[in-house]
Every structure is written in structure tokens, then in C-alpha cells.
Amino acid sequence: MNRGAWLLGRLAQIVPSFLLIGVVVFVLARLLPGDPMSAMLGDHASDATIARLNAQLGLDQSIPVQFLAFVEGIFRGELGVSIAYRVPVTQLIAERLPATLILTGLSAVIGIVVAVPLAFIAAMRENQWPDLVIRSVFQVGLSTPIFYVGLLLLTVFAAQLHLFPVGGYGEGWADHLWHLFLPACTLAFSFAAILMRSLRGAILQVLTAEFVDFARAKGLRSRLILGRHVLRNALIATVTLVGLHVGSLLGGAVITESVFAVPGVGRLMVESIFARDYPVIQSLTLVLAVLVSLAFLVTDIVQMWLDPRVGR
Amino acid sequence: MMASRDDSTGLTVRELRVVFDTSRGPIFAVDGVALDVAPGEVMGLVGESGSGKSVSLRAVARLLHANARVTGSVRWRGQELLSLSDDQMLPIRGAQIGIIFQEPMAALNPVLPIGLQIEESLIAHTTMDKAQRQARALQLLDQVGIASGATRLAQFPHEFSGGMRQRAMIAIALAASPALLLADEPTTALDVTIQDQILRLLLRLKDELGMALLLVTHDLGVVAETCTRVAVMYAGRVCETGPTADVFANPHHAYTAALLRAMPGSGPAQAKLIPIPGMAPRLDAPSPGCAFAPRCTVSEPLCTTTRPPFVQEATRSSACYGRARL
Numbered sequence: 232m233n234r235g236a237w238l239l240g241r242l243a244q245i246v247p248s249f250l251l252i253g254v255v256v257f258v259l260a261r262l263l264p265g266d267p268m269s270a271m272l273g274d275h276a277s278d279a280t281i282a283r284l285n286a287q288l289g290l291d292q293s294i295p296v297q298f299l300a301f302v303e304g305i306f307r308g309e310l311g312v313s314i315a316y317r318v319p320v321t322q323l324i325a326e327r328l329p330a331t332l333i334l335t336g337l338s339a340v341i342g343i344v345v346a347v348p349l350a351f352i353a354a355m356r357e358n359q360w361p362d363l364v365i366r367s368v369f370q371v372g373l374s375t376p377i378f379y380v381g382l383l384l385l386t387v388f389a390a391q392l393h394l395f396p397v398g399g400y401g402e403g404w405a406d407h408l409w410h411l412f413l414p415a416c417t418l419a420f421s422f423a424a425i426l427m428r429s430l431r432g433a434i435l436q437v438l439t440a441e442f443v444d445f446a447r448a449k450g451l452r453s454r455l456i457l458g459r460h461v462l463r464n465a466l467i468a469t470v471t472l473v474g475l476h477v478g479s480l481l482g483g484a485v486i487t488e489s490v491f492a493v494p495g496v497g498r499l500m501v502e503s504i505f506a507r508d509y510p511v512i513q514s515l516t517l518v519l520a521v522l523v524s525l526a527f528l529v530t531d532i533v534q535m536w537l538d539p540r541v542g543r
Numbered sequence: 544m545m546a547s548r549d550d551s552t553g554l555t556v557r558e559l560r561v562v563f564d565t566s567r568g569p570i571f572a573v574d575g576v577a578l579d580v581a582p583g584e585v586m587g588l589v590g591e592s593g594s595g596k597s598v599s600l601r602a603v604a605r606l607l608h609a610n611a612r613v614t615g616s617v618r619w620r621g622q623e624l625l626s627l628s629d630d631q632m633l634p635i636r637g638a639q640i641g642i643i644f645q646e647p648m649a650a651l652n653p654v655l656p657i658g659l660q661i662e663e664s665l666i667a668h669t670t671m672d673k674a675q676r677q678a679r680a681l682q683l684l685d686q687v688g689i690a691s692g693a694t695r696l697a698q699f700p701h702e703f704s705g706g707m708r709q710r711a712m713i714a715i716a717l718a719a720s721p722a723l724l725l726a727d728e729p730t731t732a733l734d735v736t737i738q739d740q741i742l743r744l745l746l747r748l749k750d751e752l753g754m755a756l757l758l759v760t761h762d763l764g765v766v767a768e769t770c771t772r773v774a775v776m777y778a779g780r781v782c783e784t785g786p787t788a789d790v791f792a793n794p795h796h797a798y799t800a801a802l803l804r805a806m807p808g809s810g811p812a813q814a815k816l817i818p819i820p821g822m823a824p825r826l827d828a829p830s831p832g833c834a835f836a837p838r839c840t841v842s843e844p845l846c847t848t849t850r851p852p853f854v855q856e857a858t859r860s861s862a863c864y865g866r867a868r869l
Contacts, residue, residue, distance in 0.1 A: 440649065441644055442649065442650055442651055444601075444606050444644070444650075445642070445644060445650040445651070445652075446652070446663070447636065448604060448636055448642035449636065449637040449663060449664045449667065449715065449716075449718075450632075450634065450635070450636035450637030450638055450664070450667050450719070451637075451663060452633065452667075453629070455663075464652070464653070467654070538653075539653075539654055539699040539701075540653060540699070540701050
């Protein structure tokens with residue numbers, strides 16, 4: 232099997248997984264406790280009003296008919312109308328998604344930039360003080376709840392030192408990045424912790440491999456051995472983990488956006504769940520699930536690029 | 544100390560000791576090894592698993608890790624290697640002393656093409672440009688008997704067969720034309736038919752390139768076929784050294800004699816193989832006497848209490864009290 236065929240096969244896997252995501256999302260939204268009518272109209276609405284709204288939103292139809300309408304809508308790019316905001320869900324998501332994408336992207340970059348060099352330092356100085364300090368700090372990162380880290384950063388760097396805005400999203404790219412820096416750091420902390428631990432472990436393992444000794448036997452400089460022979464092999468193990476972690480980054484975005492009042496899809500999700508805004512919850516879950524499976528796809532492609540044994 | 548000879552040309556190892564610090568205490572893996580490799584000769588270092596032969600070889604190339612304490616003397620062309628810094632070792636490793644390992648699949652980097660793994664040595668040790676390096680890489684593959692080199696250079700280790708991988712590893716080790724090749728059980732991981740091919744290849748390359756070969760193996764047959772001289776190791780110590788033919792015909796150490804009796808094909812066809820009784824010695828508590836004494840059939844009380852001195856005579860040297868009784 233050549234790599235092109237492998238890649239095609241991998242792309243084809245996307246279809247059934249998207250279908251499954253659709254079913255799960257649809258069923259989940261209907262399993263949520265409470266009903267949207269009382270959330271929208273209050274507890275004292277008349278039966279007539281409720282029936283009219285039910286019919287208007289298509290909620291009086293049978294579940295299979297509702298599902299078909301849902302799938303059909305996806306293919307037409309129509310995800311319904313938000314019950315709470317009374318605007319098309321696609322428009323709502325298009326407005327809110329960029330903030331979340333920038334936030335998670337920025338936190339992934341921060342996490343990688345911080346974790347990769349520190350993982351090398353920790354592995355090179357295994358069980359000496361730099362390793363112990365780095366591991367202790369990240370242990371805190373792993374065990375501290377995201378909202379607490381967020382509040383801490385907010386208090387110190389925004390409220391007291393006035394280095395960053397307290398919340399919001401700003402106007403234009405530079406402003407966006409400035410506004411999202413603290414939330415991204417918050418999100419990056421646990422991500423960097425997991426990345427650092429995994430990469431450190433992988434580096435230590437690769438360092439015992441015989442091809443590292445053979446590279447030394449060739450008379451190569453240790454920096455070249457680390458950069459070319461060790462890093463690449465260590466990354467193969469770590470890339471998978473990073474890909475799997477994109478889901479938790481998006482999950483963490485829900486909390487972080489709430490703490491920093493970032494108008495992203497994470498906050499929209501929380502609001503919609505409280506409002507039983509079925510169309511929005513459904514569509515958001517769909518979009519997030521699709522994003523996560525795309526992240527897995529990218530992970531696999533990067534893996535193929537790093538490891539010549541994949542797909543041959 | 545042994546009598547020093549002119550050591551400005553080859554490899555001279557004296558009193559080499561390697562201690563591994565482990566959580567369960569020190570392991571005395573190499574406990575006073577002496578050996579010489581003259582330019583252009585094939586020296587065999589033979590012993591059973593755990594006798595310290597591979598560790599000795601890695602200690603010579605300074606490839607052991609931080610948990611190993613190495614003492615003694617390793618002189619290469621008159622230069623003491625054990626006192627060099629890591630940076631000072633760089634131009635020696637690969638360029639003057641090449642090394643090949645037992646498991647080519649483990650020794651080759653799985654994610655880098657073979658061509659790059661050859662070129663790395665050339666980048667490190669020569670001033671060749673890219674075109675020259677590629678021409679040299681092709682020439683090396685041809686030299687080690689790998690056909691259609693141009694395709695092979697772009698391939699990865701997993702696309703090679705076992706024997707081809709070992710040939711590729713030899714090509715990499717020889718890229719910068721070392722004067723001494725340290726070979727750590729280079730044929731052990733291979734099929735018997737391929738073992739022979741690789742040994743012939745090594746001997747041919749040794750002649751073509753005029754280099755010396757230090758061959759570590761547990762296989763007496765390999766030694767008999769290839770080595771002009773041999774050093775027999777047991778429990779981190781060298782029992783005896785000398786010209787291979789002399790040592791095999793007339794061993795001066797009880798362990799060598801026992802090893803030869805346990806080797807198929809050494810005596811008449813009907814001769815029974817005699818296994819060596821007992822178990823391999825512990826390396827965490829070296830014996831004050833001869834390490835082989837507990838398994839030896841000709842030992843005397845002195846053997847267990849006092850280490851036999853190394854006796855040198857003409858071309859041979861040995862450390863055995865029971866030599867007269869062999």
C-alpha cells in the first residue's frame with residue numbers, strides 16, 4: 232500500500248465518523264433535562280402559545296422527521312434558528328467561532344513554544360534540579376482547575392498590573408491577540424504540562440535507543456543528534472497526544488471564555504445550554520466534534536510526514 | 544602494568560575498568576582489561592554473555608553513558624582517549640575509529656533515509672559538497688555489496704532486509720574511512736548464511752581499506768575463521784591473549800580450554816562436547832581470586848583467594864595457576 236492510498240483511506244474514515252457525530256448530537260440535545268418552551272416563555276405561558284411555538288420550531292414533528300430535517304439542513308448549510316437569539320444559527324456561530332479558534336490556536340502555540348524546550352532541558356538534566364523545578368511547576372498546572380488559573384492571571388496581570396485587558400475580544404488582529412493572550416495562557420498551562428511530560432518521557436526513552444549511540448559513534452555533535460535523531464522520534468509519540476488533546480483545549484475554552492468574557496462559541500455553548508436552545512447546542516456540538524475530528528486527521532497526516540513507516 | 548610496546552600507531556588498552564552504578568549497588572562489568580590492536584590486524588575479543596566484551600568495546604569508543612565509571616588507559620595512536628573531552632572525541636569517532644553494532648535495525652534511525660545517515664558522517668568529517676557526498680555514498684553502497692544504490696539511498700531502514708541493513712550500517716561506519724573498526728557482534732543477529740557473507744565482507748573491506756578490526760563475538764568459530772589474534776574474556780577480565788591458532792591449539796587458561804571442549808567441531812567428529820559446569824559469575828561482588836575458579840576442573844585453593852597474575856611470554860600472555868595441569 233502506498234502513502235496516497237493510505238491518505239485516501241484515512242480521509243474516507245471521516246464520512247462515517249461525521250454521520251455518527253450527527254446522530255449522537257441530535258439524540259443528546261433531546262436527552263437534555265427540561266424543555267425549551269419553559270426556558271423561552273417562562274413558567275406561565277398558555278398552552279396555545281406553547282403549541283404555536285412548538286409548531287413554528289418543528290418540535291411537534293416525530294423524532295425521525297426532526298432528524299431528517301436536521302440532516303437536510305446541514306447539507307444546505309442551514310442549522311436552524313436560535314430559539315433564544317432568533318437569528319440563524321449559522322450566523323451566530325460564524326460570529327462567535329473566530330474568537331474560539333484564535334484562542335485555542337494561540338494557546339496551542341504558547342503551549343508548544345513553552346513545553347518543547349523545557350521538555351528537552353528536563354530530559355537532559357533528568358532528576359537534577361532543572362528537571363525537578365520544571366516538573367513541579369507543571370504538576371501544579373496539571374492539578375489546578377482552569378478557572379482558578381484564569382482568575383489568578385486575571386487578578387494579577389489585568390486587575391493589578393494593568394498589563395492586559397480584563398476581558399472582551401477587541402477590534403482587529405493585534406487587538407484580538409492582546410485580548411486573548413491571558414485566556415490563551417490559562418488554557419495553555421495544562422496543555423503545556425501534558426505536552427512537556429509526554430515529550431520529556433519520549434525523549435528519555437529515545438535517548439536509550441541504540442541509534443543514538445550509533446549517531447554518537449559517527450562523531451556527530453550532540454546538538455545535531457538531539458535535533459535530528461532524538462526530537463523527530465520523540466515527536467512521533469507526542470504528536471498523537473497533542474492531537475487527542477485538541478478536544479480538551481476546546482472544552483477548556485468553554486470555561487476560559489466564561490472567565491474572561493470572550494465572545495466565543497464556548498460561552499455561547501454555556502448560554503445555550505442554560506436556555507435549552509436546541510438548535511444552537513446541536514449545531515455547536517456538531518461544529519466542535521467536526522473540528523476535533525479534523526484535528527485528528529491533521530495529527531495523522533503530521534504523523535505520516537514524521538514517520539516513514541506509516542502508510543507503507 | 545604490562546610492558547609497554549610502541550603504542551603510537553594502534554590501539555593499546557591497559558587496566559580498563561568499567562563500573563556501573565545501579566540502584567542495587569555497583570556492577571563491575573569490566574575489571575582490568577588489557578589488549579592491543581596493531582594497524583591492519585584482526586583482533587578477536589571473545590567471551591560469553593556478560594563477560595564485559597561489548598562494554599569494553601564501548602568504553603574504548605567512549606560511548607558509555609553517565610552511569611558508567613571508566614578508569615584505566617585507552618591509548619589510540621599515542622593519545623589517551625579517556626582524558627579527552629567530548630568535543631575532542633568528535634574528530635576521532637567515526638573518522639579514525641568506526642563502530643558497528645549487533646542489531647542494525649536498532650542502530651539505524653528508523654525515520655531517516657539511509658542516504659542521509661551515510662552523508663551525516665561525511666558532513667561531520669569531510670569538506671565534501673553535496674554532489675561529492677552523494678557520489679561517495681553510492682560508492683560505499685557498492686563497496687558493501689548493495690545493488691541499485693541510487694534507489695536504496697532514498698529508502699528507510701525498514702525497507703531493507705536484515706543482511707542489507709547490516710551492510711548499510713557497515714557503509715555508514717566506513718563513510719569517513721576509519722583506520723580501526725570496532726565491531727560488536729556484527730553477525731549475531733543474522734541468519735547463518737548471511738553471517739558468513741558479512742564476515743567475508745568485513746575481511747575484504749579490511750584488506751581493501753587497510754584498516755584494523757576489533758571483533759567482539761561469543762562465537763569461537765567466527766574467531767577461528769577471521770582473527771589473527773584473540774583475547775578471551777571471562778567475568779570482566781581477560782584470561783589470555785595470543786595468536787588465534789596457538790591459543791586454540793594449546794590454551795594457557797583453564798577457561799579457554801573448557802570453552803574449546805564445549806565447542807562443536809573442535810575435536811574429532813565423534814568427540815563428545817563437554818559443557819562448562821556451574822553458572823556465569825556474579826558481577827556485583829568480584830572474586831578476590833580467579834573468577835573462573837568455582838567452575839574450574841583444575842583449580843587449586845590459591846585460585847579462590849589470590850588473583851592469578853598476567854604472565855607474558857613471547858606472543859602470548861595468560862593468567863592461570865592451573866596452566867601446567869591443562
